[in-house]
Amino acid sequence: MRRFAAWLVAGSVLAAVFAAYLRPDLAFTLANQLWNCF
Amino acid sequence: MKSPASPPLSLPIGQVLACAGLIVTLSMGIRHGFGLWLQPITMERGWSRETFAFALAIQNLAWGVATPFAGMLADRFGAFKVLLTCSVLYALGLVTMALATTGLAFTTSAGVVLGLAQAGTTYAVVYGVIGRNVPAERRSWAMGVAAAAGSFGQFLMVPVENVLIGSFGWQNALFVLGVGALAIVPLAFGLKEAPFAKPTPDQQSIGGAIREAFAYPSFVLLMAGYFVCGFQVVFIGVHMPSYLKDHGLTANVATTALALIGLFNVIGTYAAGSLGQVFPKRYILSTIYLLRSIVIVVFLNVPLSPMSVYVFAATMGVLWLSTVPPTNAVVAQIFGVRHLSMLGGFVFFSHQIGSFLGVWLGGRLYDATGSYDVVWWIAVGLGVFAALVNLPVRETAIARPVAQPA
Numbered sequence: 001m002r003r004f005a006a007w008l009v010a011g012s013v014l015a016a017v018f019a020a021y022l023r024p025d026l027a028f029t030l031a032n033q034l035w036n037c038f
Numbered sequence: 039m040k041s042p043a044s045p046p047l048s049l050p051i052g053q054v055l056a057c058a059g060l061i062v063t064l065s066m067g068i069r070h071g072f073g074l075w076l077q078p079i080t081m082e083r084g085w086s087r088e089t090f091a092f093a094l095a096i097q098n099l100a101w102g103v104a105t106p107f108a109g110m111l112a113d114r115f116g117a118f119k120v121l122l123t124c125s126v127l128y129a130l131g132l133v134t135m136a137l138a139t140t141g142l143a144f145t146t147s148a149g150v151v152l153g154l155a156q157a158g159t160t161y162a163v164v165y166g167v168i169g170r171n172v173p174a175e176r177r178s179w180a181m182g183v184a185a186a187a188g189s190f191g192q193f194l195m196v197p198v199e200n201v202l203i204g205s206f207g208w209q210n211a212l213f214v215l216g217v218g219a220l221a222i223v224p225l226a227f228g229l230k231e232a233p234f235a236k237p238t239p240d241q242q243s244i245g246g247a248i249r250e251a252f253a254y255p256s257f258v259l260l261m262a263g264y265f266v267c268g269f270q271v272v273f274i275g276v277h278m279p280s281y282l283k284d285h286g287l288t289a290n291v292a293t294t295a296l297a298l299i300g301l302f303n304v305i306g307t308y309a310a311g312s313l314g315q316v317f318p319k320r321y322i323l324s325t326i327y328l329l330r331s332i333v334i335v336v337f338l339n340v341p342l343s344p345m346s347v348y349v350f351a352a353t354m355g356v357l358w359l360s361t362v363p364p365t366n367a368v369v370a371q372i373f374g375v376r377h378l379s380m381l382g383g384f385v386f387f388s389h390q391i392g393s394f395l396g397v398w399l400g401g402r403l404y405d406a407t408g409s410y411d412v413v414w415w416i417a418v419g420l421g422v423f424a425a426l427v428n429l430p431v432r433e434t435a436i437a438r439p440v441a442q443p444a
Contacts, residue, residue, distance in 0.1 A: 014190075014301055020197035021297035029074065029200055030296070031289030 048232055049171045055180060057228030058164045059187030061121065064222055065128070065159035067191025068215050069097075069152065071199035078208035079144075089141045093149040095394070100153025101160075102390025108157040109166065109379030110244055114237075117167045117379065118230040124158025125222035131155050132219060136212035159222055161188065161362060162386055166379030167229045169370045177370060178319065181363035182311010189307045189359050193300035242438070247377040250438075251384065256372060256431040260365055261388040263323055266424035267361045268392030270330055270417045274354060275299070277400040281410050282347060291344045295351035302355025309356070311363035319364035319371075320431040326364075327428065330357050331421030338414055371433050 020026060076090050112120040131151035138144040164184055172180040202211035237243070251257040279292040313322055337350040366382050373381055403412045
């Protein structure tokens with residue numbers, strides 16, 4: 001049970017961070033940075 | 039003849055993993071988002087992009103060159119002192135990076151100082167403590183946990199740093215990160231080992247360990263494989279957005295692709311460490327490099343679309359830093375843990391040379407040929423080469439002659 005909970009927490013944290021990348025402000029900043037570099 | 043023996047374990051595994059994991063989360067994470075400072079710094083200081091890029095190139099080289107020496111000090115005096123010193127250096131580098139007003143000062147702070155700081159706070163030094171305090175039968179898994187933590191740090195810190203810059207401004211954001219780097223100090227206490235005994239004449243010297251490693255074919259083969267890892271990962275990380283742009287894809291696709299690489303990298307590094315407990319690590323490494331080549335070939339030969347990019351990013355993410363735990367675990371398996379940080383540092387140096395060439399050749403050959411095709415195929419060829427050279431690696435402990443009593 002504890003093992004399952006640990007994996008659930010880890011998965012949730014990863015999903016939350018991934019969601020942060022999809023926020024328009026970060027996506028906009030990253031897109032600008034990436035494109036302006038080349 | 040005798041084989042490398044493991045010293046008695048002294049720190050609880052849970053404590054080692056928690057502290058090591060948090061340390062590399064910080065040390066690998068903080069540096070990963072430096073690209074976000076490119077625009078604000080170059081605009082405010084009136085510098086060219088080259089000034090910024092040159093400092094980061096120097097940082098990567100300094101990191102690679104200094105890691106064997108940081109490892110040497112950690113093996114001799116303990117990781118604790120190296121971690122303390124380098125966390126302070128990390129904070130100092132970030133603060134002086136924020137205050138630098140000339141290109142030279144920026145290169146010194148963001149390049150040299152931060153490169154040295156990373157050498158003493160990342161995998162090589164931390165893996166020495168793990169090697170000495172985790173039994174051999176769980177070492178690969180433990181290294182996988184620490185590597186996954188570092189991968190998570192890279193994944194986490196880009197959005198965090200974006201929020202910091204947005205909330206506090208680019209300069210204050212660097213000061214905040216400087217305070218963050220100092221959090222390594224209390225965490226280092228969790229990796230503080232009992233003082234090492236002074237080396238006795240019958241123990242292997244640093245020079246002896248270096249000579250032994252470089253004369254041992256398997257070590258050289260591991261270095262060759264890690265060189266390829268650096269080449270492929272950094273070439274793709276740096277040049278893929280440009281490749282996608284050339285082929286008419288939007289910036290959002292590139293952003294999502296980098297996020298997918300970050301996400302699956304965490305999973306891949308943990309999985310590779312865990313698999314190292316079950317399968318021979320040379321086969322794991324060989325498979326990773328071969329799969330990278332196959333994935334690149336498929337990517338280049340299917341019609342380019344957002345979906346093909348996402349699938350490529352996710353699969354490449356799984357294979358991204360998954361070479362770290364098996365490579366270091368094999369070094370520990372062959373040579374023991376006495377000089378593990380230093381030897382891991384030499385292997386990492388080879389990785390950084392590959393990284394440098396991946397970035398530089400990517401740009402150079404693009405300029406020369408007008409496309410990335412040649413470099414992609416070099417990456418494929420190198421992947422096959424790395425898959426082959428890892429196959430004959432001997433994972434058994436090296437046999438050393440024992441001094442006979444007179």
